[in-house]
Amino acid sequence: MESSRTPLLRRPLPVLAAIVVGIALIVGGAVWWTGQESNDDAAAAPGAAETSSPAKKAPTGWGPTKAERTQAAVLADALPLEDLAGQLIVARSFSNESSLALVRDKHFAGVMVTGQQILDVTTDDPLTEVKAFNQELQEAGGDRGFPVMVPIDQEGGLVARLTDPLTTFPTFMSAGAAIAGHGDTGAATVTAAAQASGAELRAAGYNTVFAPDGDITIGPADPIIGSRSAGSDAQTVAKAVVAAVKGYSEAGMISAVKHFPGHNVSTDSHKGLPRLESDKQRLRTHDLVPFEAAVTAAAPGIMTGHLDVRAIEAGVPASMSRKVITTGLRENLGYDGLVISDSLGMGAVMQRYPGGQATVEAIKAGSDLALMPADNEQAYDAVLKALKSGEIPEQQARDSAARTIAYLLHSQASPQLPGEPGSHEEQSEQLSLHAATVVAHPCPVPKITAVMPSGSAEAVAAFRVAAQEAGLPLGSGTSVALLGPGVPAASAAVVVSTDTPYGLARSSAPTKVALYGRDVPAMRALVKILMGKARAQGKLPVDIGLPAPTRC
Incomplete structure (x- = not known):
C-alpha cells in the first residue's frame, strides 16, 4: 500500500551526496525498523523521540515525473479487473508463444525470460533473436499505452543471463573492493560499469534489471549470495549499491536492489526458508543499511527476499509479510518505489503456498509485482478471484499498477545511451583494475x-x-x-x-x-x-583471515 504522503518528484542525486546522507542517518541513530503494526507504536520505539525517522527525508533521484505519475494513475484506473490482475504479475516464461499470449490476452505486466531459455538460442547471432522476442513482447502489449516490463537478471559474474556478444562484467564483490580501496574514485568506476551494462541491456530490448544485491555476505558459509554481495561491511555494501543504482538510472534502466531485508543467511532460499536471526537492533545497524541507502538514493525498485525475519513476523517469508513490506519498507523507511517479490517458484514459498496462493499473499503484503509464479495461469486466476472478493483491495492494486506504469513510462522517455554489444570492455576492465x-x-x-x-x-x-x-x-x-x-x-x-x-x-x-x-x-x-604496468590497490571487502601484505 502506498504511504499516505504525496509521491515525490525526483532529481538526480550525486553518488557521494547519497552516500553522505546515508551515513549521516546511520550516525544519527535513526530508527529504521520497528516491526510494529501502527505508526503510533513506531513513534514510541526507543530512540524515535530523539531523532527524526529517515521516512521523513525526501528521496531524490531518477524516477517518474509528476506528469508521468498522473498519466500512470489514469491508465491504471481505467484497467478492468481482468487486466488489473495480470498487471500485478511478471510471468515465468515457459515458451515464447505462451509468454506472448499472457501479455496479449491477460495483460501480464511482463515476462521474465530465464538464463537457460536465453542460452538455448543456438543461432550464430543469439542477440538478434533475443532482441526480436523482446520487441514481440512490446508489440503484444502495444494497445496499453505504456511499455511491457522486460526484466533480466544481470548482476555480473556468475549471474549474467546474457554474455557474448554483450560486454561481460565482474562480480559485484568487485564493487566493494574498488570502493574499499579507492573511495570516491572506486564508486565512480562502479557507476560507470553499471551505466555501461544498463546501456547495452537497454539496447537489447530490456527495461528492467534485477540488480544490484544489497545483501551483506556472511562469509564462506554463504550458500547462494557469495560474490554477488559487495562485501561483509554494511557501509561498503551501501556505497556500492548507491553507485550501481546511479549507473543503471543514468542508462534509463529500472533497477531493483535485492533481497530485502537482506539475504544474510546460511540457507539457500531456492531450497528452503532461511531464518534471519537478526534482532531489531542488528536489522537497523546492519542488514537494512544498504536498503536504507537505496531508499535515500531513490532506487527505482526493491526486491523482497524469501526470509523468515524472526524479529518481525516469525514463520512468514518477508516476501509474504505485510509487517515487513507495508509497515517496514513503505511506512517506516518511507519507500515509494516499486516493490517486487523474488521468484515465487522457489522452494522457500512453493511448499507453503500452493497454487496461486503465493502470488496473492505477496500482493496482499504490499508487493507491486509478483515475480515468476510457478504456474502463471493459477496465479492469474487466484489474483482475479482475490480482487473480485476484496481479499486484495482494489485501490491497493490500482496504486501498484500505477506505480509500475509510471516507471515504465519514465524508462521509455529516458535518453538512450550508446549501447552497442561489447562496446564497454574498457569500463569492465577498469572496474576489475580498481578492485x-x-x-x-x-x-x-x-x-x-x-x-x-x-x-x-x-x-x-x-x-x-x-x-x-x-x-x-x-x-x-x-x-x-x-x-x-x-x-x-x-x-x-x-x-x-x-x-x-x-x-x-x-x-x-x-x-x-x-x-x-x-x-x-x-x-x-x-x-x-x-607485468608491472598497473598497481592492484583494491581492498578486500571480506575477511579471509590473512594479515595485510607488507610494503617492500
Missing part, C-alpha cells in the same frame, strides 16, 4: 616475463587471450593458478581468485591476488598487474 587486491607478495616483487596459467578452464582461456594481446609469453616462466568459483585452494607461484577470495587463505603461494572476475576484461587487468 584487484594483492593479498600477499614477496619482497622484492618479482618481475614476471612469462607465465604458465592453470586452473579454471574458463578463466585460463580468458587469461590466454589477455596475455597474447599484451605480448606476455605463455607456456613457461611463472606459474599462475586461477581459482574458479568453489575451488578451495591451489599451489603456484601466483594464485589468483576469480570469485570470492577465501581460497587464497588456504593456498600455498608467495603471491596472492583477489580478482573477483574471470572474463577477458578482468584478465586484461590481471595481466597488466603481473
Whole structure:
C-alpha cells in the first residue's frame, strides 16, 4: 500500500551526496525498523523521540515525473479487473508463444525470460533473436499505452543471463573492493560499469534489471549470495549499491536492489526458508543499511527476499509479510518505489503456498509485482478471484499498477545511451583494475616475463587471450593458478581468485591476488598487474583471515 504522503518528484542525486546522507542517518541513530503494526507504536520505539525517522527525508533521484505519475494513475484506473490482475504479475516464461499470449490476452505486466531459455538460442547471432522476442513482447502489449516490463537478471559474474556478444562484467564483490580501496574514485568506476551494462541491456530490448544485491555476505558459509554481495561491511555494501543504482538510472534502466531485508543467511532460499536471526537492533545497524541507502538514493525498485525475519513476523517469508513490506519498507523507511517479490517458484514459498496462493499473499503484503509464479495461469486466476472478493483491495492494486506504469513510462522517455554489444570492455576492465587486491607478495616483487596459467578452464582461456594481446609469453616462466568459483585452494607461484577470495587463505603461494572476475576484461587487468604496468590497490571487502601484505 502506498504511504499516505504525496509521491515525490525526483532529481538526480550525486553518488557521494547519497552516500553522505546515508551515513549521516546511520550516525544519527535513526530508527529504521520497528516491526510494529501502527505508526503510533513506531513513534514510541526507543530512540524515535530523539531523532527524526529517515521516512521523513525526501528521496531524490531518477524516477517518474509528476506528469508521468498522473498519466500512470489514469491508465491504471481505467484497467478492468481482468487486466488489473495480470498487471500485478511478471510471468515465468515457459515458451515464447505462451509468454506472448499472457501479455496479449491477460495483460501480464511482463515476462521474465530465464538464463537457460536465453542460452538455448543456438543461432550464430543469439542477440538478434533475443532482441526480436523482446520487441514481440512490446508489440503484444502495444494497445496499453505504456511499455511491457522486460526484466533480466544481470548482476555480473556468475549471474549474467546474457554474455557474448554483450560486454561481460565482474562480480559485484568487485564493487566493494574498488570502493574499499579507492573511495570516491572506486564508486565512480562502479557507476560507470553499471551505466555501461544498463546501456547495452537497454539496447537489447530490456527495461528492467534485477540488480544490484544489497545483501551483506556472511562469509564462506554463504550458500547462494557469495560474490554477488559487495562485501561483509554494511557501509561498503551501501556505497556500492548507491553507485550501481546511479549507473543503471543514468542508462534509463529500472533497477531493483535485492533481497530485502537482506539475504544474510546460511540457507539457500531456492531450497528452503532461511531464518534471519537478526534482532531489531542488528536489522537497523546492519542488514537494512544498504536498503536504507537505496531508499535515500531513490532506487527505482526493491526486491523482497524469501526470509523468515524472526524479529518481525516469525514463520512468514518477508516476501509474504505485510509487517515487513507495508509497515517496514513503505511506512517506516518511507519507500515509494516499486516493490517486487523474488521468484515465487522457489522452494522457500512453493511448499507453503500452493497454487496461486503465493502470488496473492505477496500482493496482499504490499508487493507491486509478483515475480515468476510457478504456474502463471493459477496465479492469474487466484489474483482475479482475490480482487473480485476484496481479499486484495482494489485501490491497493490500482496504486501498484500505477506505480509500475509510471516507471515504465519514465524508462521509455529516458535518453538512450550508446549501447552497442561489447562496446564497454574498457569500463569492465577498469572496474576489475580498481578492485584487484594483492593479498600477499614477496619482497622484492618479482618481475614476471612469462607465465604458465592453470586452473579454471574458463578463466585460463580468458587469461590466454589477455596475455597474447599484451605480448606476455605463455607456456613457461611463472606459474599462475586461477581459482574458479568453489575451488578451495591451489599451489603456484601466483594464485589468483576469480570469485570470492577465501581460497587464497588456504593456498600455498608467495603471491596472492583477489580478482573477483574471470572474463577477458578482468584478465586484461590481471595481466597488466603481473607485468608491472598497473598497481592492484583494491581492498578486500571480506575477511579471509590473512594479515595485510607488507610494503617492500
